[in-house]
Amino acid sequence: MVGLCASLAACAHTEPFAANSSGQTSVTVPQSGVLPAPDGADLLAQNRPYLIGPFDRLTIDVFGIPELSNKEVQTDAGGRLSFPLAGVVEAAGKTPAELEQTLEDRLRGRFVRDPQVTVNLKETVSQTVTVDGQVREPGLYPVIGRMTLMRAIATAKGAGEFAKLEDVVVFRTVHGQRMAALYNLKSIRRGYYEDPEIFANDVVVVGDSPARRLFKDVLQVLPVLTAPLVIALQ
Numbered sequence: 204m205v206g207l208c209a210s211l212a213a214c215a216h217t218e219p220f221a222a223n224s225s226g227q228t229s230v231t232v233p234q235s236g237v238l239p240a241p242d243g244a245d246l247l248a249q250n251r252p253y254l255i256g257p258f259d260r261l262t263i264d265v266f267g268i269p270e271l272s273n274k275e276v277q278t279d280a281g282g283r284l285s286f287p288l289a290g291v292v293e294a295a296g297k298t299p300a301e302l303e304q305t306l307e308d309r310l311r312g313r314f315v316r317d318p319q320v321t322v323n324l325k326e327t328v329s330q331t332v333t334v335d336g337q338v339r340e341p342g343l344y345p346v347i348g349r350m351t352l353m354r355a356i357a358t359a360k361g362a363g364e365f366a367k368l369e370d371v372v373v374f375r376t377v378h379g380q381r382m383a384a385l386y387n388l389k390s391i392r393r394g395y396y397e398d399p400e401i402f403a404n405d406v407v408v409v410g411d412s413p414a415r416r417l418f419k420d421v422l423q424v425l426p427v428l429t430a431p432l433v434i435a436l437q
Contacts, residue, residue, distance in 0.1 A: 238384035238433050239377050247346045252298040253347045256329025257282050261299070264301060265310065266319040275325065283328075291312035301326060330403035332357040337366035341397050351398040352386060362388070367410035372417070373399070374406040381436040385418050396430055 242322045255261070256281050265271035271287060278284045282295020289309035295304050299322040310318040327345040332355055339360035352373065356362055368388040375382050384399070388409075390400050401407065408414040418432060 213318055222275060238373060238375060238399060238431065240400065252300070253324060253327075254330065255282065255294045255297050255299065255302060255324075256327070258297065258328045259324065260326040261294075261302075262323045262325050263306070264321045264323075265306075265315065266321070268315065268318075271310075289434075320361065332401055332403065333406040334409070335406065335411070336371075336408040336414070337363040337364060346403045350401045351409065353388070353391060353398045355401045355405075356388070356409060362409055367412075369410070370410050370415045372408045372414040373401065373413070374408070374414075375402065376404070383414075383417055383436060385415065385432040385436055399431065 215296075216421060217265065227397040254374065255278060257278055260275060260277045261284070263271075263286060269290045274286065276286060277285045278294050282293065283291055284294050285291050286306060286309075289306050292305055292309065302322045303320045306320045306322070307318045315367070319395070324347070327347070328343075330346045332346050332350065333343055334355055338356060339362075339375060341359060344355065344358045356371075362368060369390075371386045371388055373384045373386065375384075386399065388397075417436070418434065
């Protein structure tokens with residue numbers, strides 16, 4: 204039985220498992236058993252850099268110029284910021300290093316002979332993950348660099364004492380399609396499968412039975428899971 208269920212979980216499957224009152228399919232299992240990543244080739248890098256977004260708070264320093272040092276700025280809704288002598292700068296989609304180069308180019312020559320600019324992220328609201336359910340400190344947490352499911356839960360101070368570690372659901376939208384994946388933290392810790400990567404805008408729910416109910420029809424067919432279970436929501 205265990206071998207059969209493992210095979211079924213690993214196989215491609217597109218048959219619907221549930222239908223709503225009008226007879227339309229509400230849950231399907233996609234062909235891949237892996238929760239796909241969002242768009243953007245840059246998101247696939249092992250240690251991808253942080254990209255500045257709207258309403259992020261940054262600290263900017265120009266070495267040797269006190270008037271332009273320790274400046275705290277915030278990007279607007281369009282990801283733009285204003286900096287003395289440099290004017291309005293498009294920051295959205297840039298890494299801190301790229302923004303440093305842009306500011307140096309703006310300041311060089313006319314205002315500063317050889318500017319050395321440092322940009323540090325102070326607070327982010329544009330690239331966050333929601334961690335909810337049976338964790339010690341639910342909330343929004345920034346996604347900086349590469350974050351995995353275990354790291355996301357650790358950022359929320361870890362799972363609660365009585366959390367159901369076999370019931371961890373990750374919600375994600377890919378190409379406009381709402382998806383959900385069911386993970387077992389105990390299996391990840393034991394090395395049965397890899398710790399999945401978490402992306403900005405993901406919602407992680409630990410040990411919450413309403414989230415697990417989405418999988419009830421699939422679990423009736425696959426009572427034993429040895430791999431993550433991914434479904435597409437409609």
